[in-house]
Amino acid sequence: MMIAAENISFNYGSGGTVFDRFSFGVARGEILAVIGPSGGGKTTLLYLLAGLRMPSHGRIRINGKPLLRPRPGNGLVLQDHGLLPWATVRDNVALGHKIRRFYGPDGRHSPVDFTCDTSLLEEKIAYWLSRLDIDDLADKYPAQLSRGQRQRTAIARTMTLDPDVLLMDEPFSALDAPTSENLQALVSSLTRESDLTTVIVTHQIPEAVRMGDHILVVRRGVNRHAHVMANPACGETFRQAPGAFNHQCERIKALLENLP
């Protein structure tokens, strides 16, 4: 397992327990879609995996190592507001590298084998700008972009750091349908071609069915048992295989309504 959550518990100070001895895993190279109602702890789970929150009990292992702080190999893409408004697309994409250069290869903020090779960096940034199809926007500011273009910038920024884990918090939920379908397909193929392990949080059932190799269903209130479903319809859209796709959506809908 690339990602393993082992008996993790988490509660907010106000007494709301979200997870109680909760366990699940994600195999290397897979996409796990996490779906659930708002207030169901989906985002909390993602922050736990990102090392931005710490479980009160149990632990999370990534690639076998316990996660104690944000990990250089983790890439995080949030719904919105993740870009520096005063920096251009190019500068935003370079931000992770600037931060790594700021600290040097200390193993905490950047990988121990990090080298600051400027020409290599330029090349890498150019590659990801064109791979995400935003190279003609490189000198624009986030306020000049559409939401979809902003998400492409955020993904490019993450990918230039060569992550092995990609964590996404409702990255496409504010987008119109064609844009979000494009980006879903893009993230699926990035996961395959860059050997990523991806966790994507969503509240939209079709998105979970299109993207997740497995689907984790969380509920409002305390989560004790992880409901992980295999998803044979992964990668398919309603247009390609309406039967299987609809069937899977219906199953998840039923599970969301009737979680014990």
Place this chain on the structure above:
Amino acid sequence: MRPKTGISSGFAGLGMFLLLWQIGSWLVNRPILPPPLEVLPIFARLMTGPLGLHFAASAGRVLAAIALALVTAVPAGLALGQIPILNRIFTPLIAILYPIPKIVLLPVLYVLMGITDISKICLIALIIFFQIMVVVRDEALNLHPELILSVRSLGAGRRALFRYVYFPASLPAVLTALRVSIGTAVAVLFIAEQSLTTYGLGYYIVVETYQVLLYPQMYAGILGMSLLGVLLYFGVFTIEKQVNQYKHDAGKD
């Protein structure tokens, strides 16, 4: 639309100022308001002599005060903006201290810190300090939590967050606060320099010229003080425009 502030409009403003001055001088027609043509040559001559030294002393005090205020107020504002408990504790205190006219503390500072330049600089720094601390705090509070989280996820710790997020985020507001408080700072400088020093434009205007009825020379001092204020104001304004360039660029499409 805001009127453009370029070199040409600067000259137009200067021309109108001198014209009004000349008209005022005709109307008043007393030694207390000498015409510009009498004052300007004196100003030019004195600036390369004794008045230049007074000007340098005053400019040095204001610049030192600005530097002192920046290095203390920016970290203080960031701490308040990032640590909610600190902010809750200090907000009532700041609300009380903020509107106190700091000039009244001049005698206290003289007693505590001695009759030196340090006490004058601290007094001016104190005025700028509150203005800047408050805006930095508000900018830090207003940053979107998602922005902080995503930059932290790129590996940023406290130092990198300051360098890449908090500092650039609050810089425009710091410059605005600085520009707005420069008027008050120069006014307080004028008062603080009237006594217990031998150099400074305030001293020159009040003790060396006004009290001995050298009105044209006094106006040279007043021009010096005005020049100091104008230079500081437009200096900060120019940096501000550079820093805010992205807002301008982002506005056009």
